[in-house]
Amino acid sequence: MKKKIKPENDFLYMQAALKDGNEILELLTPYINQKILIPRSIEQIEKGIKNTWIAKSRENKIVATASIIFFSNNLCEIRALVVDKKYQSKNVGKNLITQIISFLTENYPTPLQIFALTYAVEFFKKIGFTVVSKSKFPDKIYEDCKFCLKQETCDETAVEMLIKKKDESVRRK
Numbered sequence: 607m608k609k610k611i612k613p614e615n616d617f618l619y620m621q622a623a624l625k626d627g628n629e630i631l632e633l634l635t636p637y638i639n640q641k642i643l644i645p646r647s648i649e650q651i652e653k654g655i656k657n658t659w660i661a662k663s664r665e666n667k668i669v670a671t672a673s674i675i676f677f678s679n680n681l682c683e684i685r686a687l688v689v690d691k692k693y694q695s696k697n698v699g700k701n702l703i704t705q706i707i708s709f710l711t712e713n714y715p716t717p718l719q720i721f722a723l724t725y726a727v728e729f730f731k732k733i734g735f736t737v738v739s740k741s742k743f744p745d746k747i748y749e750d751c752k753f754c755l756k757q758e759t760c761d762e763t764a765v766e767m768l769i770k771k772k773d774e775s776v777r778r779k
C-alpha cells in the first residue's frame with residue numbers, strides 16, 4: 607500500500623521507509639524530552655514504520671511525522687505527530703493529517719473511528735475532529751500510557767473523527 611501523495615505547499619507527503627527511522631526519532635526527541643510525546647526507541651519506530659507517515663521538504667529533509675495504530679477494524683489512533691519547529695504554521699501538520707485521513711478512508715473498512723490523545727486540541731478541531739470523553743475508548747488504547755512519565759496526571763484531551771460507511775460522506779462534526 608506504499609503511496610506517495612501529491613505535493614502541497616512545496617512538501618511531499620508519503621509513507622515512511624525503514625531508512626527514515628533515525629530522522630523520525632530526531633524529530634520526536636525534543637517533544638519526548640518535553641513529555642509531550644511518549645518515549646519511543648528506534649526499534650519501536652522501525653517496527654511501526656509501515657504505519658508511519660512523513661512530510662519531506664524539497665531538500666529531502668523529513669519535516670513532519672505521524673503514525674497510525676489500529677485497535678480494531680474500526681478504531682484507529684493517530685499518534686506521535688510532530689512538525690519540525692522551523693516548519694510549523696505552514697499547514698504541514700494539517701496536510702499530513704488530511705492525507706492520512708484520505709488514505710484511511712480509501713484503503714480501510716468503514717465506518718472508522720479515528721482518534722488522538724493530544725495537547726494540540728485546536729489544531730485537530732481545525733481539521734474537523736471533535737473533543738470526546740476519554741472514557742469512551744476501550745482500556746487497551748491506554749496500554750502505552752505505562753511508558754508515559756505523566757500517567758495518573760495525564761492532561762491530554764481525546765479528539766475523534768468518524769468516517770461513515772463507504773459511499774456516505776465523511777462526517778466532520
Ligand SMILES: CC(C)(COP(=O)(O)OP(=O)(O)OC[C@H]1O[C@@H](n2cnc3c(N)ncnc32)[C@H](O)[C@@H]1OP(=O)(O)O)[C@@H](O)C(=O)NCCC(=O)NCCS
Pocket residue numbers: 637642686687688689690693694695696697698699700701722723724725726728729730732
Ligand atoms: C501541533 C502541530 C502538529 C501543528 O502542526 P503545524 O504544521 O504547525 O500546524 P498547521 O500549520 O498545519 O495548522 C493548521 C491549523 O491549526 C492551527 N493550529 C496549529 N497549531 C495550533 C495550536 N497549537 N493551537 C491552536 N491552533 C493551532 C493553525 O493556526 C492552523 O489554522 P488555520 O487553518 O485556521 O490557519 C505542531 O505545532 C507540532 O508539531 N507541535 C509540537 C508537537 C505536538 O504538540 N504534537 C501534537 C502531539 S499529539
